[in-house]
Amino acid sequence: MSLSRRELLTRAAGGFGSIALAGLLTETGEAHAAASDPLAPRPAHFPARAENVIFLFSTGGASHVDSFDYKPKLFADHGKTITVDNWQGKKGEFPRFLKRPNWEFRLRGESGVPVSDLFPQIGGVIDDVCILNSVSGDHTGHDKATMGMHTGSFNFARPSIGAWVSYGLGTENRNLPSFMVLAPAAPYAGAQTWGSDFLPGCHQGTHVLPGNEPLPNLAPLAPSESLQRMELDLLAELNRGHQEARAADQALEARIRSFETAFGMQREAPDAFNISQETEATLALYGLQRGATSGFGWQCLVARRLVERGVRFIELIDTGSGSAANWDSHGDMAAHGPLAQAIDQPIAGLLTDLKRSGLLERTLVVWTTEFGRTPYNVSAEAKGREHHHQVFSSWMAGGGVKGGMTYGSSDDYGVAVGEKKVHVHDFHATILHLLGLDHERLTYRHAGRDYRLTDVDGRVVHDIVA
Secondary structure, three states: OOOOHHHHHHHHHHHHHHHHHHHHHHHHHHHHHHHHOOOOOOOOOOOOOOOEEEEEEEOOOOOOOOOOOOOHHHHHOOOOEEEEEEEOOEEEEEEEEEOOOOOOEEEEOOOOEEEEOOOHHHHHOHHHEEEEEEEEOOOOOHHHHHHHHHHOOOOOOOOOHHHHHHHHHOOOOOOOOOEEEEOOOOOOOHHHHHOOOOOOHHHOOEEEOOOOOOOOOOOOOOOOHHHHHHHHHHHHHHHHHHHHOOOOOHHHHHHHHHHHHHHHHHHHHHHHOOHHHOOHHHHHHOOOOOOOOOOHHHHHHHHHHHHHOOOOEEEEEOOOOOOOOOOOOOOOHHHHHHHHHHHHHHHHHHHHHHHHOOOOOOEEEEEEEOOEEOOEEOOOOOOOOOEEOOOEEEEEEOOOEOOOEEEOEEOOOOOOEEEOOEEHHHHHHHHHHHOOOOOOOOOEEEOOEEEOOOOOOOOOOHHHEO
């Protein structure tokens, strides 16, 4: 008697073969469903505190000891020597001179959290912010550290956190991309910071370049929307016929879906980027002049408008890798001044605006940089600071995070983690957790193994969750 493969699996090993087959078919079915509509809304693993993320990234390495990590001993012991065991990624014993912060710190808000004069406006809304003063990375180079903060991988190309969120939750608005990046220029590691890598291409971030035409080629070429709809329906019919012979081609499915998204964007994107409808009071909140089409204030205001329209993950990058005016202040820490002034009011305005509209409760706002800067340098006269990945500061606000608090600490001088270390993997795991995603369950099979944003590490920082 001959048996089919299905019958053999059903009878083999007392039926365990059929269980394996059922599991395989279930996975195949789920994969096919995801491929047929990869941007469809997907349920979270558990009830979420946040629905959307605004991820603020300051390129170049903002100094933790000059901004959010108050170190009285660093002020007091300026010019004294210490010996450190890591210098720009090299192990050994290195005598260095302590350098005091350029800005004074003050207790801000009702919570009395210390914030330096570098960020007075953020200090004014600090009661809504949770500062993490014990963040730690694995690399002291700009490109590797930037890639690590965005993808969880410091050495190999992997999907961006925004792509993972889009993959895990889908989109709330099919007329706009689920992941958008508003940036005048790319940071270190380039467009890889918002890439989808092995995830379906529809989850890659859409780069929006601030200016008069943020998204080019949006104007429809067809003389009317009805004619364009007819053309698109005909194209979809031809594409479906082409796809029937290529049912497993996810790239093709993603391309077909992109035509529908592009059609929707022609209707919805121009309105999302049109801030002329905003009141004078709102523009002033972000530090904007009427008619502005660029600047970090514009990016922050547009981010709020995109959240209102259901965009799942929005990243705002202040400066690019090629700019001499990013946060990489080797020569003189005074360069941090104008950089902070450019983002301080817009960020404070964003938090205020989200809160008064009720959006902050469901929107997680994150600020970070690729690493901090050394509390010391090679000479007592040095005005700048070098790269420092051992410990630095980041913060979160809204979206289920406790406000008006600090979590973790560095040592007396801000050289190493003092307590409650938050590795980049922990940072990512916590963001996913607030979105209702279990970082250990959010996986994608590629090249014969399951990958995840947090690799094989990561823990959720539950103490900061409200």
